[in-house]
Amino acid sequence: MTETVRDDFQPSFDAQGLLSAVVTDVESNRVLMVAFMDAEALAATRSTGYAHFHSRSRGRLWKKGESSGNVLAVQRILVDCDQDAVVVECRPAGPTCHTGAVSCLFRELDGDVLRPVKT
Amino acid sequence: MTETVRDDFQPSFDAQGLLSAVVTDVESNRVLMVAFMDAEALAATRSTGYAHFHSRSRGRLWKKGESSGNVLAVQRILVDCDQDAVVVECRPAGPTCHTGAVSCLFRELDGDVLRPVKT
Numbered sequence: 001m002t003e004t005v006r007d008d009f010q011p012s013f014d015a016q017g018l019l020s021a022v023v024t025d026v027e028s029n030r031v032l033m034v035a036f037m038d039a040e041a042l043a044a045t046r047s048t049g050y051a052h053f054h055s056r057s058r059g060r061l062w063k064k065g066e067s068s069g070n071v072l073a074v075q076r077i078l079v080d081c082d083q084d085a086v087v088v089e090c091r092p093a094g095p096t097c098h099t100g101a102v103s104c105l106f107r108e109l110d111g112d113v114l115r116p117v118k119t
Numbered sequence: 120m121t122e123t124v125r126d127d128f129q130p131s132f133d134a135q136g137l138l139s140a141v142v143t144d145v146e147s148n149r150v151l152m153v154a155f156m157d158a159e160a161l162a163a164t165r166s167t168g169y170a171h172f173h174s175r176s177r178g179r180l181w182k183k184g185e186s187s188g189n190v191l192a193v194q195r196i197l198v199d200c201d202q203d204a205v206v207v208e209c210r211p212a213g214p215t216c217h218t219g220a221v222s223c224l225f226r227e228l229d230g231d232v233l234r235p236v237k238t
Contacts, residue, residue, distance in 0.1 A: 005218055006233075007226075007232060007233050008231065008232060008233070009228055009231050009232065009233055014175070020139055020153045022141050022150055022153055024150065028148075029147075029148040029149065030148065031141060031143065031150070031197075031206050033199070034139045034141055034199060034204035034206075046228075056133070076227055076228075077227060077228040078150075078224040078226065078227050078228075078236060079224070079226050079227070079228055079233055080152065080153060080223040080224050081216050081217065081218055081220070081223045081225070082223075085153035085223075085224075086228075087150050087153075087224050097200050098200065099124055099200055101200070104199040104200045104201075104204075105197040105198070105199050105204075105206050106197075106200070107126075107197065107198050108195055108196060108197050108198070109128055109165075109195075109196040109197075109198055109205075112127065112128050113126060113127060113128065114125075114126050114127070114128055114198055117197060
């Protein structure tokens with residue numbers, strides 16, 4: 001395979017101008033949420049040290065925790081091989097999910113039903 | 120907040136017919152790759168027990184490892200609060216990344232440069 005992997009950061013936004021952004025808890029390594037960043041959200045995340053996303057439903061920049069106070073302090077940003085996804089390792093100030101759960105991924109698939117995750 | 124969270128599995132595909140799909144290693148909890156599933160890929164993953172995705176670049180169903188042999192045996196599927204993302208906990212048969220790295224997230228952002236992840 002002759003494919004090379006770039007070492008300069010050149011994020012590869014998709015046709016909608018988005019990257020996948022996966023937030024993990026830097027302590028537990030658990031996935032807390034999955035969202036999207038556009039160039040504006042990525043820049044805001046990098047400049048402020050707090051996770052920002054692009055809300056597809058609201059069509060705007062969204063600082064996680066802007067209303068709840070449950071912000072995500074960024075510790076490290078991992079970038080995948082083709083630079084179209086990032087993993088944002090964070091320290092959460094509180095529950096990440098709007099339901100009050102620690103993680104948005106609080107259910108697992110069991111047949112066609114969702115059950116609370118057994119941890 | 121009056122929003123309810125459904126307990127039946129009703130995946131919420133986006134305008135392109137896709138869900139975000141994050142693969143983690145069930146042992147280390149490390150994120151191995153980030154991709155997308157359409158209904159076909161989700162069904163194939165559930166029926167075979169091996170992770171399948173929708174390749175946006177190739178426009179087709181893609182069984183991870185179909186050419187390399189580095190398949191991902193699915194142990195559990197977590198579903199997020201609004202059912203537009205899944206975390207697929209897997210046992211990988213080999214390196215997940217096409218570069219030979221264990222994970223596609225093998226680099227971290229350091230200024231505007233990507234460095235190998237310090238683990």
